Amino acid sequence: xxxxTGGIYEEYCMxxxxxxxxxxxxxxxxAIAAMGGKVKLTSxxxxxxxxxxxxxxxxEGFLLNIIDIPVNVRFHYTHALAEPLIYNITNNxxxxxxxxxxxxxxxxxGTAIVDSKYAVYDPQNVSSVELFHANGSKAKHLxxxxxxxxxxxxxxxxxxxxxxxKIAVSQQAEVVILKKxxxxxxxxxxxxxxxxxxxxxxxxKVSKIGSGDNFVAHFGYAWMExxxxxxxxxxxxxxxxxxxxxxxGFITPQxxxxxxxxxxNLSEQFKSGVKPKVYLAGPFFNLAQLWLIExxxxxxxxxxxxxxxxxxxxxxGNAEDVVEKDLEGIHKCDLLFAVADGMDSGTIYEIGYxxxxxxxxxIYAENESEENLKMMEGSNCKIHKDYVTAIYHTLWTxxxx
Numbered sequence: 001x002x003x004x005t006g007g008i009y010e011e012y013c014m015x016x017x018x019x020x021x022x023x024x025x026x027x028x029x030x031a032i033a034a035m036g037g038k039v040k041l042t043s044x045x046x047x048x049x050x051x052x053x054x055x056x057x058x059x060e061g062f063l064l065n066i067i068d069i070p071v072n073v074r075f076h077y078t079h080a081l082a083e084p085l086i087y088n089i090t091n092n093x094x095x096x097x098x099x100x101x102x103x104x105x106x107x108x109x110g111t112a113i114v115d116s117k118y119a120v121y122d123p124q125n126v127s128s129v130e131l132f133h134a135n136g137s138k139a140k141h142l143x144x145x146x147x148x149x150x151x152x153x154x155x156x157x158x159x160x161x162x163x164x165x166k167i168a169v170s171q172q173a174e175v176v177i178l179k180k181x182x183x184x185x186x187x188x189x190x191x192x193x194x195x196x197x198x199x200x201x202x203x204x205k206v207s208k209i210g211s212g213d214n215f216v217a218h219f220g221y222a223w224m225e226x227x228x229x230x231x232x233x234x235x236x237x238x239x240x241x242x243x244x245x246x247x248x249g250f251i252t253p254q255x256x257x258x259x260x261x262x263x264x265n266l267s268e269q270f271k272s273g274v275k276p277k278v279y280l281a282g283p284f285f286n287l288a289q290l291w292l293i294e295x296x297x298x299x300x301x302x303x304x305x306x307x308x309x310x311x312x313x314x315x316x317g318n319a320e321d322v323v324e325k326d327l328e329g330i331h332k333c334d335l336l337f338a339v340a341d342g343m344d345s346g347t348i349y350e351i352g353y354x355x356x357x358x359x360x361x362x363i364y365a366e367n368e369s370e371e372n373l374k375m376m377e378g379s380n381c382k383i384h385k386d387y388v389t390a391i392y393h394t395l396w397t398x399x400x401x
Contacts, residue, residue: 006105028217034250143175201242201261276398282339364390
């Protein structure tokens with residue numbers, strides 16, 4: 001049996017529209033239940049969504065231990081890469097959990113004090129990371145999962161290997177996993193003094209919300225219940241997370257045997273610290289267009305890419321002022337990302353120019369017909385109807401060249 005303690009939240013996404021009652025705890029319980037694991041979810045929950053959670057628990061076969069609170073936390077996303085608006089954060093008495101195997105997530109509305117033999121901990125709070133032992137939690141065997149931002153904010157160490165060892169020693173952790181985005185994760189086994197790399201995997205579609213919850217759930221199940229090594233558990237979790245991103249579903253043991261995603265292979269240039277440069281093509285003549293260009297630029301930069309945007313880096317002007325600078329920008333970039341909805345003539349020209357000089361092109365076009373996109377498809381542009389998928393495929397193309 002694995003006891004999960006983590007949030008049960010409402011999650012709204014405007015585009016593509018999604019409404020779910022999951023949160024880290026709810027999603028992790030569903031993920032392990034789909035693998036056939038025995039699960040108990042301990043969490044705060046309001047009456048507004050309790051019935052949904054109870055039906056899911058009954059259908060999927062996990063146990064519930066619910067502490068009633070007046071309102072539940074709500075997350076509102078414009079899209080899956082947007083910073084969410086968070087509503088109804090309250091402060092509630094801590095949950096006390098004494099079980100053999102525990103997966104603990106950070107809460108928005110409280111905390112969980114754990115006393116266990118095995119524990120996996122993901123703080124899930126980049127603004128104020130709570131260390132596992134800070135609230136009195138104890139575990140004989142502890143695994144900590146952190147992303148690079150959280151880890152470096154806590155310990156101010158740039159070297160990944162030194163950072164992992166510092167976390168393990170200071171937090172009395174047997175295993176530390178450092179998530180590195182498209183570079184997968186590093187897994188440090190303190191008992192063996194070994195650091196191993198687990199790749200991330202590319203997928204045809206990218207559903208981002210909750211992917212981290214899924215990774216932690218599968219790692220915890222494989223490490224604590226299936227008794228796999230930390231490396232084997234992290235590799236299984238990475239594959240299961242790729243399945244979740246591609247299908248928005250939870251992998252089963254049968255699908256895990258047959259699912260074979262492709263690992264993301266980083267170029268030597270990217271591994272040496274060089275940021276790939278992306279040319280951001282798209283119209284910017286009204287508020288909606290400007291908003292999308294601004295959003296795409298921010299999202300690409302947040303993923304570690306250097307972005308050349310004609311609007312930001314050249315500006316508006318007549319042909320003599322802008323065309324030569326724009327074309328020079330395409331020459332200097334490693335690839336081009338284009339917002340093609342509306343078939344703006346300037347954007348179409350930039351796409352054609354980039355392909356003529358053998359630059360890779362990734363296109364986001366949600367509302368255009370196959371006929372309108374025929375020339376782009378025929379010239380080996382990568383075309384995606386989903387915004388988040390298009391952004392990630394731009395990243396994967398950029399870092400693997």
